[in-house]
Amino acid sequence: MEINLGHLAFDIDFHPSQQLVTTGLINGDLHLYRYTSDSVPQRVLEVHAHSESCRAVRFINNGQAILTGSPDCSILATDVETGASIARLDEAHGSAVNKLINLTESTVASGDDEGCIKVWDTRQQSCCNTFKAHEEYISDMTFAADSMKLLGTSGDGTLSVCNLRRNKVQAQSEFSEEELLSVVIMKNGRKVVCSSHIGNLLLYSWGCFKDCSDRFVDLSPNSVDVLLKLDEDRLITGSETGLISYGIWMNYCKVLQIHQGLKQLQRTAIVTIWIWIRILRSLTKVQRRKMQAKIVFREVQMIFLLIYRWRVEYGFSTLVRHFSWTNKIPIVYVNFIMCGREGFFI
Incomplete structure (x- = not known):
């Protein structure tokens, strides 16, 4: 199936239980579509969420609301059923909000263009933790729930590990000449995989974040912008060329090494x-x-x-x-x- 959005899309997210997909557009609009395997997707919601582009979207509260982030420094929560604004934080960050992820049922994390990561309580609508983890934009984040650690990548070429219990940046990798664009945790928490703007994959062993343990080069002639964990051994990658690659096995990476x-x-x-x-x-x-x-x-x-x-x-x-x-x-x-x-x- 294919959906003509009319404008450039920055981010998408799928509903946790229903056949709904939401996307944020460059003109600041938020779209919500209902899809099935045998019919054309139907747009069920269109909201002008932000005065600038809508860079990040996430379903929260078990899919009852959609959270959006924008370069206008605001974060907006929109009701899925009515499209009404539930809450808006106009000065959520000091610079453009670039990334949003879910942590728990009641907490989310946001990252901005100046390297700041914040953790929010959606019930209290307040900030729980603030980490000045990086010097440049936050490109991606992922959460290790068992250890309560939030991992982030940045355009400054580093990987950070933020300890939510101690409210501090626990570890950070050495600076790399490559911009790190995405991060996932693999192998049941033993490996962390990061992608870069020159098409490389960097592997870190858990607990040894100072320098990567493996580096796999020339996997793509272009940047690998997105990593999606399929299971503990396989990844799906998205490139700036618009190509989606399936089946980059971790065992293949071992063989490649x-x-x-x-x-x-x-x-x-x-x-x-x-x-x-x-x-x-x-x-x-x-x-x-x-x-x-x-x-x-x-x-x-x-x-x-x-x-x-x-x-x-x-x-x-x-x-x-x-x-x-x-x-x-x-x-x-x-x-x-x-x-x-x-x-x-x-």
Whole structure:
């Protein structure tokens, strides 16, 4: 199905229990549509919510209201049934509101263009927590309910971890040259995945947020603007090109890391062989034979120890099943042996 909105849409959200979808537009309008699989979506609500663009929308209170945020610094709550304004905070932030997310049944979080994150109680219509977490705009946030920690990404290239119980920024990553645009928690809370404006994915291990543990490059030629968690192992990504990619498996990312590691290992092997060739050429024939055997044994042992470590770390029963070309690395050393026996160094 396709809906012609007439204006550029900034954000969408789906109702938690009904077939309703809401969107915020660049002209400040809020639209609500009812959809079914066998009919054209029907617009059931249209509200001019803000004087400027409507950047963020979220269903709150179990879908009874829609929360919107705008560059006019206001946050508005609109009744789903009537379209009436429930509450408006005109000076909710000191700068443009860029992001809204649900935390619990009665709390939401908002982020603005100056890096400030606020937590709101929807019942009391008041601010519970304020975090000056970043230096630039808040691009995305996600919530770890079990630990009561709010994670945020920013255009300043950092990931922040805000502790709601202690009301402080508990951890923050080092500055990256890449703008971080989206964040999700994967692998049952063990991994945090961030996307960047140059198409990379950065993986952080939970509790070790200072620097990313893995970085997967060249996954997209364009920015990866949105990450959507499908399950604990799979992601859906949205790009600035308008393309939606399904099936970026975390296991695939592991395999990709092995692929990158083996390519680096192959380059290292070639350089090492070149160095040993220079050394061997300076020796006598007898010395070369003895030294060559020691070199080959040590280098091949290093290769297979690294491959074994990857197998244990990533839980693969065999690397050959995933990479039929992994046995090409030791072939370099086999050729090295054969060249020596055939008199290449003589």
